[in-house]
Amino acid sequence: MIQKLLIANRGEIACRIIRTARAMGIATVAVYSDADAKALHVRSADEAVHIGPSPAAESYLVGAKIIAAAKQTGADAIHPGYGFLSENSDFAQAVLDAGLIWVGPKPSSIRAMGLKDAAKQLMRSAGVPVTPGYDGSDQSVERLTAEAEAIGYPVLIKAVAGGGGKGMRKVDAPADFAASLESCRREAKASFGNDEVLLEKWITSPRHIEVQVFGDAHGNVVHLFERDCSLQRRHQKVIEEAPAPGMDEATREAICAAAVRAAKAVDYEGAGTIEFIADASEGLRADRIFFMEMNTRLQVEHPVTEEITGVDLVEWQLRVASGEVLPKRQDELSINGWAIEARIYAEDPAKGFLPSIGRLDRFDFHASGGGVRFDTGVEQGSDISPFYDPMIAKAIAHSETRELAIGKLRHILSETEIYPVKNNAGFVVALLDDETFQDGDMTTGLIAARGDALIPDEHPSQTHLETAAYVLSGSETPTKTVGGFGFRLNATPQRAITLDWGAGPQVVDIPERWPSELYADHEGDAAIITEAGRTHRITLYQARGTGQASAADGAIIAPMPGKVIAVDVSEGQAVTAGQRLLVLEAMKMEHALTAPFDGTVSGLTVEQGSQVQVEAVLCVVEPATE
Structure with a gap:
């Protein structure tokens, strides 16, 4: 068994892994950047090693620093969590070459499933149904444009190295294809270092269904049933549940068997997730569920599977990495009740879900008792920084039925105090109250279809x-x-x-x-x-001074700290209302800043690559004169 484990991650998932490791008697080592010096995961571990400046590219993404920290502290294993280096086959190989245990699948399995185009081809040969589309090597604009026409609009552009909703664009019409392709490639290059894409037919009534799989080094592979992750905003999951609403036993057996075939096709070891897209226009049917991708790591939403199966997936990871046989056979696994999870993000729904940063002066989950779980990497007094993913916590409810689980989660979120950092808890409550969701008839387009109806009022009631x-x-x-x-x-x-x-x-x-x-x-x-x-x-109320005046009309102001990744205009250029002026990247998201009206650009203060602070005036659009 592993004796000392280094967690190559931060925040909620690092705290989650530490919790199980401690219960198993395994010593833990945390790593941290400048921004995380006082973070909860650092204080929770037995030891902690500083690995660099706040930007992830200079700390959490530098594999050599993490391996050096493991050597320095005498750790014999590394758990990558999710995100960061968790699906980096070169890092996994480097860990093994350093004589350490890698808590994850073999590097060859990661490589096989890491590129979406190659993965689809492999799945096709293994008898796993795949979504119609194009995954060829010809990446010319001309070829991709022609293939999109052949597939038929709407189409989905996906980065072959993508994940977590990054590098994905839905295109509804031929006129929008070129611009969407450019944006997708730029985001993919920045996020994954690879701007190649594939195309898929857009499913008009899509449900996102995924299956948890687990393999060991002895040739055993099992599934732990399915999760429904259809409630998404801009391809980012918001609410996940297990099992999937409307899933009959025959369809469950078919999709889970396909997931096991997929895992066996790459000789899989450890925890993984096979993601499918279902055409739910006539309900969930086995002949209308298609392979999308495999995530060769633990998923953010793994707690709902743990709650319905009674399995600690991190414990299984550590046991399998230590060479043990899977703790349970397939016939020993069953579904018990219903579990639902909500991701609470530091973002402002009233302002287009812009990320929010600052100190958590108030952070209190009041609800407690059976079937209630909170996974978080912060606490009251913690700072939400602009350097990492804006997730504050995951709230999970487990009960006998779906209706009871939804009610329990709503109660949890209704009583959650988070202040002054803006967050999406009220938005999630509105989503839980949605009739279509409660009926289990949702698709991945539900949030977009509801639009502003789900946005909570900024004003106190x-x-x-x-x-x-x-x-x-x-x-x-x-x-x-x-x-x-x-x-x-x-x-x-x-x-x-x-x-x-x-x-x-x-x-x-x-x-x-x-x-x-x-x-x-x-x-x-x-x-x-x-x-x-x-x-x-x-x-x-206390009377106060008027304070500083706000920026003049026409001022283009940075909504948060970030990096300017594109400047589309020049000083003195005439622009029209809605025209894109700049693109700001912050907290792993792109934000296009546009002209508020027809006019001329003046006072342009930034260039591509500039780092800017919140409320910095980037340029001014002078109104066009009559």
């Missing part, structure tokens, strides 16, 4: 305000208890109070009784109120 007025009126001071709040009388009640939540003064009548079932905390002259996943800090 009247109930928020009345609760804050009650808390701050001076008549009663709340004392949090398990079941709610107790109060003590300490002043003469007022009839109205002037509050402020960042949008100026507002007079609110003070209710005669505690007005709600909301969570509330009293913090000096402020009330922290949480409702349906939305947390507001509401204060007693």
